[in-house]
Amino acid sequence: MLKTIEWTDQGVVILDQLQLPAREVYHTCTRYEEVADAIRRMVIRGAPAIGVAAAMGIALGVRDSAARDLPALEQEFNRILEVMAKTRPTAVNLFWAIERMRQVFRRTAAGGVDAVRRALVEEARRVYAEDLAQCAAIAQHGAVLIPACAQVLTHCNAGALAAAGGYGTALGVIRSAVEQGKQVQVLATETRPYLQGARLTAWELHHDRIPTTLITDNMVGHFMKTGKIDCVVVGADRIAANGDTANKIGTYTIAVLAREHGVPFYVAAPFSSIDLSLPSGEQIPIEERSPDEVTQIGGVRIAPADVPARHPAFDITPARLISAIITERGIARPPYEHSLKALAETPVPTAS
Numbered sequence: 015m016l017k018t019i020e021w022t023d024q025g026v027v028i029l030d031q032l033q034l035p036a037r038e039v040y041h042t043c044t045r046y047e048e049v050a051d052a053i054r055r056m057v058i059r060g061a062p063a064i065g066v067a068a069a070m071g072i073a074l075g076v077r078d079s080a081a082r083d084l085p086a087l088e089q090e091f092n093r094i095l096e097v098m099a100k101t102r103p104t105a106v107n108l109f110w111a112i113e114r115m116r117q118v119f120r121r122t123a124a125g126g127v128d129a130v131r132r133a134l135v136e137e138a139r140r141v142y143a144e145d146l147a148q149c150a151a152i153a154q155h156g157a158v159l160i161p162a163c164a165q166v167l168t169h170c171n172a173g174a175l176a177a178a179g180g181y182g183t184a185l186g187v188i189r190s191a192v193e194q195g196k197q198v199q200v201l202a203t204e205t206r207p208y209l210q211g212a213r214l215t216a217w218e219l220h221h222d223r224i225p226t227t228l229i230t231d232n233m234v235g236h237f238m239k240t241g242k243i244d245c246v247v248v249g250a251d252r253i254a255a256n257g258d259t260a261n262k263i264g265t266y267t268i269a270v271l272a273r274e275h276g277v278p279f280y281v282a283a284p285f286s287s288i289d290l291s292l293p294s295g296e297q298i299p300i301e302e303r304s305p306d307e308v309t310q311i312g313g314v315r316i317a318p319a320d321v322p323a324r325h326p327a328f329d330i331t332p333a334r335l336i337s338a339i340i341t342e343r344g345i346a347r348p349p350y351e352h353s354l355k356a357l358a359e360t361p362v363p364t365a366s
Contacts, residue, residue, distance in 0.1 A: 046075030060176020065107030073138035151342035156187030170262035172249025257333030257350025258295025
């Protein structure tokens with residue numbers, strides 16, 4: 015099984031996704047600041063993986079803190095949470111993990127410094143195991159939506175590399191459909207400007223021997239118009255209570271094209287990506303990344319030096335364009351205000 019991240023006694027081991035597909039390199043982060051930097055620089059990326067990494071980074075920082083009493087440890091803990099919170103603003107899994115670790119600290123503080131340290135490490139390991147179990151459940155639920163013989167379009171990377179490992183979310187749905195004997199061909203968009211589709215999704219699916227064809231982002235309309243796409247499956251970084259979904263920039267464009275051509279558009283994400291506190295996508299913060307990621311590819315400038323560029327890393331797909339939202343708790347369908355709320359009351363699969 016492909017592992018994106020792993021907790022070890024030596025530190026948090028992270029697969030460097032900036033090196034893929036040329037090299038498969040793992041780094042061992044021995045300080046929480048290194049984990050935060052890995053999240054910020056997209057060494058590790060994808061909403062579920064960011065949540066797991068944040069939990070492990072927090073646990074690592076507390077475990078190795080020099081604090082010897084609870085007030086000092088709590089002060090250090092709050093600094094760690096602040097550092098983690100500033101890494102990536104859009105993926106709600108980051109803040110879900112931060113709040114989860116905060117609650118563990120509060121519950122175990124009465125036991126003293128050692129009890130808090132043990133509890134946070136155990137919780138980080140639990141977050142990892144739950145992510146694997148939840149992605150497997152997403153895959154199982156979503157596979158029923160894939161036709162027996164289908165060409166599936168996916169955007170960015172929502173596979174094992176975007177989670178703790180294993181199935182992943184959107185690619186998990188595809189993997190599960192293939193395991194069921196369905197004949198699936200994948201069209202993967204390159205996903206400008208960071209090329210997660212070309213570098214990561216194509217690499218993952220090729221690794222799993224799932225037939226995959228890489229296309230540029232601006233080819234999607236052509237392939238939909240010529241009837242070459244049966245459905246779209248993408249991941250999500252945050253889903254509002256009404257079903258509006260933030261995902262990698264370019265997702266909204268694909269959703270509009272899918273609606274125009276009558277192609278089902280599915281979102282696959284763990285329930286931790288659903289932010290019921292936000293009524294709609296208008297409240298979701300959109301991360302603005304460096305314009306260098308637009309004007310350069312692999313460090314090579316492709317635009318004149320004096321031309322400005324913009325890089326919003328995500329866009330918002332309105333709920334009206336989404337056919338279904340696939341979670342580990344089941345499949346939500348419109349109206350999402352009701353179906354997502356109902357799923358919130360459904361028991362979550364636990365790690366075995």
